[in-house]
Amino acid sequence: MSGKNVTRESLVEFFGEDEFLRLCRHEAGHALVALLFKRPLDYVKIDLSKDRPGITHITGDSLDGSAHIAIAGHIAEFLIRKDFACDLDTVMRELPMELNRSDPDYQSFQAACYYFQMAETNVVEQCYNILMACKKALLAIVDGLMQRAYLSRDEIEATLKG
Numbered sequence: 049m050s051g052k053n054v055t056r057e058s059l060v061e062f063f064g065e066d067e068f069l070r071l072c073r074h075e076a077g078h079a080l081v082a083l084l085f086k087r088p089l090d091y092v093k094i095d096l097s098k099d100r101p102g103i104t105h106i107t108g109d110s111l112d113g114s115a116h117i118a119i120a121g122h123i124a125e126f127l128i129r130k131d132f133a134c135d136l137d138t139v140m141r142e143l144p145m146e147l148n149r150s151d152p153d154y155q156s157f158q159a160a161c162y163y164f165q166m167a168e169t170n171v172v173e174q175c176y177n178i179l180m181a182c183k184k185a186l187l188a189i190v191d192g193l194m195q196r197a198y199l200s201r202d203e204i205e206a207t208l209k210g
Contacts, residue, residue, distance in 0.1 A: 054096055054197050062096050069194070070125055071102045076189035077124025078104035078117055078153075079204055080182060081175065085113030092189075093198040115160035115171045116178070118153050122146070123175050124186055132183055136176050140169065 060068050071094050079092040082104060090105040126143050127134065147154050161168050179186060188207045192199050199207070
């Protein structure tokens with residue numbers, strides 16, 4: 049069911065308002081952290097798919113920031129839902145209870161941490177600090193996704209500048 053004619057209205061109808069908002073927050077986290085790690089982000093979109101509803105497309109084969117990018121979606125959604133009114137201890141205590149072990153993002157996060165021999169807690173802390181420092185940019189990407197459901201790298205960069 050995916051395609052170019054996907055609209056906010058069709059996505060809200062397909063997912064419901066709450067799930068659509070959650071998806072936008074999640075993908076905005078991936079996109080922002082990918083940009084900050086200077087990865088070749090191509091686009092981010094929300095799609096009419098239960099199997100793969102959010103796509104942050106990064107080209108190239110670099111693994112820089114892979115663990116951070118993988119977990120950023122979950123942390124971003126958590127922080128925005130909590131209105132950024134939580135500390136790192138709250139994230140460390142509550143976020144793991146929300147993560148599904150079979151979630152592809154979570155599996156990528158664990159694999160990247162293992163591959164680079166990084167402690168998962170350190171990556172979560174770094175990602176938390178990045179997202180807290182970039183609240184305005186994160187919310188601008190969320191807003192753009194909620195309006196258009198698809199943002200190119202150029203659109204994201206323009207959103208962040210403007």
